[in-house]
Amino acid sequence: MTRVAILNSRQSKTPVGNDPWVKATVSAVAHAAKSGWTIVSSYGLNTWELVTWAAGRHSANLLLVCPEDVTDEQKSEFMRRFDLLVDLVEWKPVPHGEQRSRTKDWWEGRDEAVTVLAEILVPISIRKGGRLESVLQSRETTSVDEQFRVRYSESSHHLRFDIIPDSANPELRTWGSDWLIHWTRACNGPWPGETEAEYYAALANSGDQYCRSGFQTLSRILQEKRIRASSWRIGSGVPVVGLTELSPIESVSLMRWRPRWSRWSIEPYGIAIHRDAALALGLRPVQYVGNSEWDSLPESAKPYSHVRGKKADIWPAEREWRVAVDIDLTKLPAGQIRVVTLNHNERDAIALACKYPVVSFSSGFGTAHK
Numbered sequence: 001m002t003r004v005a006i007l008n009s010r011q012s013k014t015p016v017g018n019d020p021w022v023k024a025t026v027s028a029v030a031h032a033a034k035s036g037w038t039i040v041s042s043y044g045l046n047t048w049e050l051v052t053w054a055a056g057r058h059s060a061n062l063l064l065v066c067p068e069d070v071t072d073e074q075k076s077e078f079m080r081r082f083d084l085l086v087d088l089v090e091w092k093p094v095p096h097g098e099q100r101s102r103t104k105d106w107w108e109g110r111d112e113a114v115t116v117l118a119e120i121l122v123p124i125s126i127r128k129g130g131r132l133e134s135v136l137q138s139r140e141t142t143s144v145d146e147q148f149r150v151r152y153s154e155s156s157h158h159l160r161f162d163i164i165p166d167s168a169n170p171e172l173r174t175w176g177s178d179w180l181i182h183w184t185r186a187c188n189g190p191w192p193g194e195t196e197a198e199y200y201a202a203l204a205n206s207g208d209q210y211c212r213s214g215f216q217t218l219s220r221i222l223q224e225k226r227i228r229a230s231s232w233r234i235g236s237g238v239p240v241v242g243l244t245e246l247s248p249i250e251s252v253s254l255m256r257w258r259p260r261w262s263r264w265s266i267e268p269y270g271i272a273i274h275r276d277a278a279l280a281l282g283l284r285p286v287q288y289v290g291n292s293e294w295d296s297l298p299e300s301a302k303p304y305s306h307v308r309g310k311k312a313d314i315w316p317a318e319r320e321w322r323v324a325v326d327i328d329l330t331k332l333p334a335g336q337i338r339v340v341t342l343n344h345n346e347r348d349a350i351a352l353a354c355k356y357p358v359v360s361f362s363s364g365f366g367t368a369h370k
Contacts, residue, residue, distance in 0.1 A: 003063060004032045004145075005040045005118035007136075008047035009127035012156040013188040013262045014213075015046060017206040019157075020150040021125035026054050026204055028122050028148040033058035040092075040118045042066065042110050043078070046189070053200035056084040065113045067106045068093040083197035092117065111135070120145055125152045156262065157210045169362040172248040172340075179338065180243040180278045180321055182227055183251060183266035187212040191220060192228040192239075214267035215346055221271060222339065222354050227327040235294065236302035240322040243273065243283065248340060248361070254318060267342075268361050273327070274336035281327060286320040 006028045008021055015022050029051055032039050038061040042048040055062050062084065066075075070093065079086060094109045108131075115121060115135050120143045126132050136144060190199040191212060202211040210216075221227055229239035244251060248270070256265045273281075287305045289297065294307050303324040306315050329337060339358040341347050347360040 001061065002035070002037045002120060003040050003118050004037045004120040004122060005114050006032070006051050006122045006124060006148075007115070007126065007132050008124045009130045009132050009152060010045065011047055011125065012154075013046065014157045014186060014210045015050075015203060016157050016208055016210055017204050018208050020153075021047075022050065022204065024124045024148045024150045025050050028124060029054035029060065030058055031148075032122070033060035037061075037120070038063050040065065040114050042114060044107065044110070048110075049082075049196060050200055050203070052084075053082055053197060054204075056082055056088075056197070057201075059085070059088065062089045063092055063117060064089055065092045065094055065110050065117070068095050081195045081197065083195065115139065115142075119143065123149050125150050127152045167362055168249055168252070169360055171359055172361065175247045175249075175272075177245060177247075178275050179247075179272045180245050180275060180283065181248065181251060181270045181272045181340070182241060182243045182327075183254070183268075183270045184214060184217045184221065185264050185267040185269070186210065186214045187217055188261070188263055191217065192230045214264075214269040215341065218269040218271075218339070218341060219350065221329075222350065222356075225329040227271060227329070229324065229326050234303070235305070235307060236299070238303040238324050240303050240324050241327050242286075243278065243321045245275075245285075245319045245321060268340065269342065270340040271329070272338040272340065273332065277332045277336040278321065281323055281331075282325075283321045283323045286318075286322055288316045 006025060008025060011019075011021055017023070025047075029039065033055065039051065039055045040063045041051040041055060042065040043052055052062065052064065070091070075091060078084075079089065092113065094106060094113045096106050096109075111131065112135075121136060121139060122145045123132070123136055126136065126149070189212070190196055199212070227241050229241050231237050231239040234240055244254070246254070251266070251270075254266055255268065257263075258265055284304050287301070288308050289305055291307060294302070294305065297305055304322050306320070308315055334355050337356045339350060339354060339356050341350055341358060341360050343362065344360050347358050351358045
């Protein structure tokens with residue numbers, strides 16, 4: 001059976017359905033599936049995962065390149081998360097790089113394996129001077145199908161804000177220390193508790209708006225009436241929900257653009273819980289410790305502790321509280337919950353389907369741009 005690889009250089013971590021590379025990739029997968037070809041793909045970047053998801057959606061045969069030490073249990077979980085049929089998937093392990101502890105070490109071997117295994121290469125959005133362009137130029141004996149190629153663009157759909165605290169809604173200035181706030185943000189990929197199949201289906205149908213933006217994330221919390229715990233960047237590895245005792249105005253200092261992660265640390269979308277209710281739920285203030293102290297902590301204390309880091313003043317300034325379970329909003333009286341969103345338009349949209357008080361930073365809070 002003919003094997004085909006659908007190729008994209010690295011793209012934005014927050015793509016939208018109308019991005020040319022997204023539309024062209026989905027079309028190329030549909031064409032390959034209709035032709036009865038086996039699609040060679042992988043995972044670890046959205047450029048590969050979109051291909052893998054679309055192949056499953058079209059019931060195409062898949063040859064999946066993976067690290068050599070992937071277990072059968074991990075494969076089964078991957079199949080579940082991407083909603084793939086076992087009979088249509090074959091796995092092709094590739095060796096790790098020299099530094100086996102780093103996830104990215106096998107990426108170069110993965111890209112090489114995918115293009116070597118394929119008999120037809122289908123370039124979609126290829127960065128000039130990039131590795132995939134070199135691959136295409138070097139594969140003289142491999143057929144290259146150019147019908148789906150689009151121009152490469154480095155545009156990102158993350159909204160960035162010029163945050164101006166002085167323009168914040170005066171109502172927020174009256175908040176005292178009785179409220180703890182869970183600030184959320186855009187998610188670069190599936191939400192906690194969401195599968196990749198659900199995420200890429202939403203992405204493909206998202207039009208011009210990123211489907212997991214800060215506003216969409218806040219909306220999901222309110223629809224589910226649950227703040228889901230996450231273990232991302234948590235030293236103990238235990239999923240927690242974090243809140244700050246800083247007021248909305250004080251929290252502006254925490255809203256930093258993080259180039260390393262291509263996203264905000266937090267965005268002006270939040271759920272505030274009254275301190276009395278938070279204590280009843282088991283929330284505790286975070287203990288900030290040094291590296292040596294961390295090692296001596298009992299495991300039960302680690303979810304509620306954080307290493308100070310090289311700049312010892314950064315993390316304590318967040319004045320964080322945590323609980324190591326999801327927060328079920330249905331267990332709290334409505335009067336002990338407040339909602340914060342960016343502007344008046346979003347406030348009005350949220351208020352239509354929300355029984356909690358909703359306040360915006362103000363329509364003049366920052367200038368959003370891409």
